Amino acid sequence: MRFTVVAVLAGLCALALAYPEQKITNKQFLERQRDVLRLFRHVNQPSYYKDHVEIAQSYNIHGHYDYYTKPEVAKHYYQIYKYGLLPRGEVFSVFYEEHLQQAIALYKLFYYAKDFETFYNTAVWARQHVNEGVFLYALSVAIVHRPDTYGIVLPPIYEVYPYYFYNNEVIQEAYRYKQQYYGQQVHQGGQEHGNYNGYTIRANYSGHYLNLHPEQSLSYFTEDVGINAFYYYYNIYYPHWLGGQDFDYEHDQRGEQYYYVYQQILARYYLERLSNGFGEIQTFNYEVPFETGYYPSLQYPNGLQFPTRPNYAHLYEYFYNYGQRYGNNKYAYSYTYVQDYERRIREAIDRGYVYTHEGQRVNLYSEDGINVLGNLIESNPDSPDRHYYGALHVYARHLLGYSYQPLNKYHVAPSALEHYETSLRDPAFYQFYKRIVLYFQRYKARLPSYTEQDLYYQGVEVKNVEFDRLVTYFDYFYSDLSNAVYVTPQEQEHEKVQVRARQYRLNHKPFTYKIYVNSDKEQQAVVRVYLGPKYDEYGRYFNISQNRLNFVEFDHFKYELKSGENVIERNSHQNYFYQNDRTSFRELYQQVLGALNGNGEFTVNNNEAYFGFPRRFLLPKGTYGGYEYQFYVIVSPYVPYKGQENYDHAKYYYPRVGSGAQHIDNYPFGYPFDRPIHYDQIYHNTPNSYFYTAKVYHRHADDINASTGSHH
Known part of the structure; x- marks a missing residue:
C-alpha cells in the first residue's frame, strides 16, 4: 500500500519546529522585499516613484535578450508586445485563453531573468506598460517560484486589489472620501481604532442591498x-x-x-x-x-x-x-x-x-x-x-x-x-x-477498502480526549483600501491618503485540547485530528462511512511517544495548516523600512510567507445553544515522506513549492477518510483512534469581552 499525504486545504505547511519564524537582518533581502512591495502599490495607475519612471523609460527588452537564461522567451514576449497586448484599463481573467497566454509569456519573462536586477528592471518596465491585471498575476506567480525571491512576503491581495473583495458601495465610499475630504485633517469618525489618522468605512457583505437567495x-x-x-x-x-x-x-x-x-x-x-x-x-x-x-x-x-x-x-x-x-x-x-x-x-x-x-x-x-x-x-x-x-x-x-x-x-x-x-x-x-x-x-470506490488491520497501531491506545469550551464570535477586522483610490505623485510619495474598511469576521476564543495516549514503547508517531458533523440538518445521526467526506483536517503533527502514558497538549495556535491574519500592506512596508534603517526588525512568518486557511475560521460558527460536532483523533506509525530524501529543511524559511517539503508523512491525503470502509464500527473499534463530541457555541463579541467565566 502506498502512502502520500500533504496537509489540509490551508497552505499545507510543515511543522513549526522545522520552519520557525525568521528575523531578517540581511540587507539585500530587505531591499528586495521593499522593492517588491513598491511594485504592488496603486497597481491600477502608473507608478510615480522616480526610479520606476526612469527604469520604465530607459529599459528595453529588445536590447537585453542575453539578460535572460532563455533569450527566446524575451524575443517572443517582445513580438507579442509589438503585436498588441491587452490594453491597460481592460478587465483581465486567467480563464480567457488570450489573456492567459499573455500572462504566461510575461511570467516566463520574469522567471527566466538571469538575476534579480534584471527581474526587477523587467517588472518595473511591465508595471508601466502592461495591463494591470496581467502584470499583477504574472508578477505574483514569478515571485513565489523564482529562487532569488524565495522568502519574500506578498502583500495581502485584498489590499492590493480591493475591488475584488469589497462591495461596490465600499469602493464608492472610498472614492467619495478621496474627492470630498482629502486635505482636511481627519474626517469625522476617522479615529475609531488606535491612532489611525484616516477614514474608516463600514463594510457589509452582499445581500445588504439585494438578496437573491x-x-x-x-x-x-x-x-x-x-x-x-x-x-x-x-x-x-x-x-x-x-x-x-x-x-x-x-x-x-x-x-x-x-x-x-x-x-x-x-x-x-x-x-x-x-x-x-x-x-x-x-x-x-x-x-x-x-x-x-x-x-x-x-x-x-x-x-x-x-x-x-x-x-x-x-x-x-x-x-x-x-x-x-x-x-x-x-x-x-x-x-x-x-x-x-x-x-x-x-x-x-x-x-x-x-x-x-x-x-x-x-x-x-x-x-x-x-x-x-x-x-x-x-x-x-x-x-x-x-x-x-x-x-x-x-x-x-x-x-x-x-x-x-x-x-x-x-x-x-x-x-x-x-x-x-x-x-x-x-x-x-x-x-x-x-x-x-x-x-x-x-x-x-474501486480501490480496496480499509480494514481494521489497516488502521490498527499495535501497542498504542488513545484513552481520552478533552477540549476546552468552544466559543465563536464576530469581531472587527480592518483592511487598507488606499489602493482602491487614485492618487497624485505627491500623495503616493508621502502616503497621505489613508482609508480603510472595517468588517465583521468570524473568530473564536483561544482554546486548548489534550489527547491521552498509552504506548507500550518509545516510538515516533503521527497524530491526525479531524472535525466533522455528527448529525445532519434534521438532527439525524450520520453514519461515519457515509459522512467521511465531511470531515476537515483540524490538526496533523509528528510526535515522539514515550513508553507508558502520554498527555499531548495542543492549543488553537498550533495547527500549522492555518494562518493568522496577514500583516497589512502599510505595516509590512513600514517594518521593512524600519529594519533597513535600524529602527526595528522584519520577521518572516512561516505561514505568511507561504499561504494558509484563516485561523479565525478554525471552528464553524455554531449556534447560541451550541451546535454538536465531533472530533476524530487517530494516532498512526510515523512513515517519512519519500520525496524529502534530498531536501534540506534547515536551508529554507518555509516549504519550497515543488520540493515536497510540506509533507508531514507518507500517508494518503485525508487518511483514513480517503477511502470507503464497509463496516462503520471499524472506526470506533480501533484502539489508536477516538471520537469526541463537542458543541460549538456562538456569542456576541460584547458577551465575550464582558465575561470572565463560562457562557450560559
Whole structure:
C-alpha cells in the first residue's frame, strides 16, 4: 500500500519546529522585499516613484535578450508586445485563453531573468506598460517560484486589489472620501481604532442591498477576505497552467493535492452550512434550471459591473438562444464542452485507464493513479492529454458564472467564477466542485477498502480526549483600501491618503485540547485530528462511512511517544495548516523600512510567507445553544515522506513549492477518510483512534469581552 499525504486545504505547511519564524537582518533581502512591495502599490495607475519612471523609460527588452537564461522567451514576449497586448484599463481573467497566454509569456519573462536586477528592471518596465491585471498575476506567480525571491512576503491581495473583495458601495465610499475630504485633517469618525489618522468605512457583505437567495446568509464565509485570499494564493503557488517542463511539481503530488484541497474546502463549507440550518451542498443538472442565483455586488476598476446570475437560470438557453456571437469564440460552446469532458472523465474512471496524446495507455488503478487523475481533471501540463480530456473547470466557470459573451478578446465581462479572488463568493462554485469531488469518489470506490488491520497501531491506545469550551464570535477586522483610490505623485510619495474598511469576521476564543495516549514503547508517531458533523440538518445521526467526506483536517503533527502514558497538549495556535491574519500592506512596508534603517526588525512568518486557511475560521460558527460536532483523533506509525530524501529543511524559511517539503508523512491525503470502509464500527473499534463530541457555541463579541467565566 502506498502512502502520500500533504496537509489540509490551508497552505499545507510543515511543522513549526522545522520552519520557525525568521528575523531578517540581511540587507539585500530587505531591499528586495521593499522593492517588491513598491511594485504592488496603486497597481491600477502608473507608478510615480522616480526610479520606476526612469527604469520604465530607459529599459528595453529588445536590447537585453542575453539578460535572460532563455533569450527566446524575451524575443517572443517582445513580438507579442509589438503585436498588441491587452490594453491597460481592460478587465483581465486567467480563464480567457488570450489573456492567459499573455500572462504566461510575461511570467516566463520574469522567471527566466538571469538575476534579480534584471527581474526587477523587467517588472518595473511591465508595471508601466502592461495591463494591470496581467502584470499583477504574472508578477505574483514569478515571485513565489523564482529562487532569488524565495522568502519574500506578498502583500495581502485584498489590499492590493480591493475591488475584488469589497462591495461596490465600499469602493464608492472610498472614492467619495478621496474627492470630498482629502486635505482636511481627519474626517469625522476617522479615529475609531488606535491612532489611525484616516477614514474608516463600514463594510457589509452582499445581500445588504439585494438578496437573491437564502444561501446568501452564508456570505460571511463565502465572501470572507481571508478565505478568498487563501484560494487566490493557493492558485498562485499552483497555477493550473504551470508544470511539466517549466516547473516540476512531481514531489508535491500535485494531482492528488488538487483533489484534496477541493474536498476540504467543500467539507469546511458544509460545516458552516450546518451552523446556519442548511444541509447538503446542492447538486445540479445542466439541463435543469440552475436554482441558486447570485448577485456579486462587485464592480471592476473600470466601472463595469460583475455579471449577475438569476435564480433558476437556464444554462442551455442562455448559451444557445440569446443572441450570443459564435464565430471563433469557443466559450459560447461551454454547454457542450462541459458535458463532453465530464463524459470522457467518467469513461476513463470506469475503464480504469487513460491515453496520452501520443496514444500510450496509462493505468489509473496503479500506484500513482490518483495523481494522474487529478492532473487530468485539472487539465494542467502534467495531464496525459490536455486536449482530449479538456479544461472542464474553465468552461464550467464560463457557463455557471452566466458571464456575457465578449464582443472581442479585449472587451470581456468575466463573472465572479472567472477570478480566483472571487470564485468562492458564488454558491455555484461549491455545487460544481462537488461534482468534481464525486468523480474522484467514483474512482476511489474501486480501490480496496480499509480494514481494521489497516488502521490498527499495535501497542498504542488513545484513552481520552478533552477540549476546552468552544466559543465563536464576530469581531472587527480592518483592511487598507488606499489602493482602491487614485492618487497624485505627491500623495503616493508621502502616503497621505489613508482609508480603510472595517468588517465583521468570524473568530473564536483561544482554546486548548489534550489527547491521552498509552504506548507500550518509545516510538515516533503521527497524530491526525479531524472535525466533522455528527448529525445532519434534521438532527439525524450520520453514519461515519457515509459522512467521511465531511470531515476537515483540524490538526496533523509528528510526535515522539514515550513508553507508558502520554498527555499531548495542543492549543488553537498550533495547527500549522492555518494562518493568522496577514500583516497589512502599510505595516509590512513600514517594518521593512524600519529594519533597513535600524529602527526595528522584519520577521518572516512561516505561514505568511507561504499561504494558509484563516485561523479565525478554525471552528464553524455554531449556534447560541451550541451546535454538536465531533472530533476524530487517530494516532498512526510515523512513515517519512519519500520525496524529502534530498531536501534540506534547515536551508529554507518555509516549504519550497515543488520540493515536497510540506509533507508531514507518507500517508494518503485525508487518511483514513480517503477511502470507503464497509463496516462503520471499524472506526470506533480501533484502539489508536477516538471520537469526541463537542458543541460549538456562538456569542456576541460584547458577551465575550464582558465575561470572565463560562457562557450560559
